[in-house]
Amino acid sequence: MKKRLPILIVLLLLIGVPMGYWAWYMTQPGKHDSFATCLKDSGALFYGAFWCPHCQQQKAMFGKSEKLLPYVECSQPSGQGQLQVCTDAGITGYPTWVFPDGTRLDGTQSLEALSQKTSCELPA
8 A cells, every 4th residue: 555655646646736727727817808808899790610710710819718709600510501690691701700880801800900990909
């Protein structure tokens, strides 16, 4: 039993420390939380599809704050066809950003372009 104790301690450290760090990290706010929230509050909408690499790239720009984006999924679960909400909005490509004034930006947008369009302040 005494020989197993150091091994158990090492295993606990190797597993417990990374898990503890991960749990702590996941509770911390994302760098772009306030920006993503402002985009949503501004009335902007981000239309995309789960299978779209450009949509994934756009989401990745927000890191952990992706969950706060005003995202509208357009693809059928099968990946074939478009949901009616996107058809009704006239979405023909992904990603598409639609703003309350009716203007649109197609394709992956820089955070700066979204900031200028919505007057939402980017984090320092």
